[in-house]
Amino acid sequence: MAGFVSDLSKIIMAKHDLRGMEDVDEKLAHELSDYLWSILVLASKYSIDLPSEFMKTMDLLDKRIGKELA
DSSP: HHHHHHHHHHHHHHHHHHHOOOSSSHHHHHHHHHHHHHHHHHHHHHHHHHHHHHHHHHHHHHHHHHHHOO
């Protein structure tokens, strides 16, 4: 997983012109797709209802952000 983060960090830096890299948008799309695939596989392996958990998390974030903005 650390390799994933390192690769993504390098691509994000390139996206912000802090590092040279060709085909940045293509590489970013590929890397994010890799992350998504990994998350879907892990959710399936551990029987996590990802859509439901995602909505719960978004509700919690919405409440937290709402409190901070109030």
